[in-house]
Amino acid sequence: MAETARTPVSHRRPDGGPDPADPRSRYGNRPTMKDVAARAGVGLKTVSRVVNGEPGVTPDTERRVQEAIDALGFRRNDSARVLRKGRTASIGLVLEDLADPFYGPLSRAVEEVARAHGALLINGSSAEDPDREQELVLALCARRVDGLVVIPAGDDHRYLEPEIAAGVATVFVDRPPGRIDADVVLSDSFGGARDGVAHLIAHGHRRIGFIGDQPRIHTAIERLRGYRTAMAEAGIEVDESWVSLGLTHPERVARAAETMLAGPAPVTAIFAGNNRVTVTVVRVLAGLTRPVALVGFDDIELADLLRPGVTVVAQDAAQLGRTAAERLFRQLDGASGPPERVELPTRLITRGSGELAPAD
């Protein structure tokens, strides 16, 4: 039985529970399956079996679990609205850039999951500033969201520990958290970049440029690692003039591309580290007379209608958002266990630009 399709079981909290209107009661005191397991003196899996009506539990154990459920007022999935009585039925999403089209489908997917759970989604953007991220996260917590989906800008999230301890469900997406343990949903940046660069090598390229985002960003480093691995696997020594990390604004990226494409031994192919980079590289290459191959990480709108079409390593942004949001609601539904890291596969889509042979 799929986790999201569990048979609803209703165990209503007895009267006299915390008052949902009292702000102090909103977090941290809703019993979880873990509490039930501890009180009943059984394992989590056993509680899960009883709650979900699965076989494999002795009548005596089932009775003990049921008593713990009743004593604690534990309750799970009956209707999304009812579920979060005592909660605010709202979740927060912290993005890093409101204008990056990659986050559009991701945000919308989070919103759709929230809506399916009867919850409201509130967004904000860190604008890739760690201080701003922290300010926004804490502001959303102060506004009593039940949980947070965070695309982190910073690399130290210990500021979130008190919130998580107080019961704010938290899932990171697109990039991992720093210095805390939490659920995280990522694309396989390393594997995707390695595949994309190997694809260029398979088409005869050896001098391949890599233009990526700032080195403090996890995905930038993972994709660079994929590039270096593919090159090493092909026995190609990377000339450091082929590698450029930095801001993804058009001026910086265009300059980096132009530099790699100049000189006596220019690159014959470029791997672009994300959609912002790809768009600018496409523009630079359109101004050249000789063909230069290109593979970009992230799909871009209309990539198939350009000539040549742009070959990309596509991530499923909507699936990232959906997976993260579903994990968040699973936490809110009382699921427990150690934080997990989910990595979604990428997909190479060949359209022409990545299949061009080297010009020389």
Next chain:
Amino acid sequence: MAETARTPVSHRRPDGGPDPADPRSRYGNRPTMKDVAARAGVGLKTVSRVVNGEPGVTPDTERRVQEAIDALGFRRNDSARVLRKGRTASIGLVLEDLADPFYGPLSRAVEEVARAHGALLINGSSAEDPDREQELVLALCARRVDGLVVIPAGDDHRYLEPEIAAGVATVFVDRPPGRIDADVVLSDSFGGARDGVAHLIAHGHRRIGFIGDQPRIHTAIERLRGYRTAMAEAGIEVDESWVSLGLTHPERVARAAETMLAGPAPVTAIFAGNNRVTVTVVRVLAGLTRPVALVGFDDIELADLLRPGVTVVAQDAAQLGRTAAERLFRQLDGASGPPERVELPTRLITRGSGELAPAD
């Protein structure tokens, strides 16, 4: 002197003012320039002159205004943070679709203005559902935002009247509010569409299709009105089979385009009512052997690199957001006066697709 570049003048509220921690004091009791004007028995412009240190006020009047300022504890621009003591230094933005790239630069511009004013931006999406819009707006108000920028999905905003009366600053953007009077910042949808269609007519087209968004959306109707006006001005009678309004998802738009392009007297040009429509029409036209002209409302990324480049009527999404947010902070700074409607011009960008001659 530009309104946004006023010399900061500090008039601190005397001790004993409302406690910012008391939720009842957060709205509705911050004195405005209007209050100062009423108490001093002068006009608003006079108060503005005194506050901004502008000439043209007699010493006696200046003294009266200053006394009213001191008595009321009126205070304006010294630092953004200080300004909103007693406020929450946060504003809300309600979009209609998180995944529409048009709203990316708009959101980011609102955020930049908010940030420049020391305020946090919180977003949410109505997903083009009037009930959802209302739920989200009221949820943001309940979370004590100082003001709201709203891209409305619905056409009845009377539900906002109590919030506005309670002091929540409100500016609508992209589409006007329904059944209430409020500040609104729009693009000139009518004029832009008329220009775009006139451009096609000037290139020899007479059978011109119009594919737009749902008829309950203000911009869709305004752009259709622009189309009809341009056609009428050229003495062309519109065949109703050339006009299609509805959802902007790819299947519906592709079917509409294919229908107009079939038959014995197909359209030779299409005017696409927004970026979602344009992207699909580009895709449909790419599959044809004969050239069909296209002008789209809204610019789209990479439009210049397609062959032919896509001619568009561009709106400045960032400027819409910036203008709306600046008006919002002007309200929060105590500006008063009747609600205003600001209309920003559009710009025709010719790139090839709109300059194709009719195929027949």
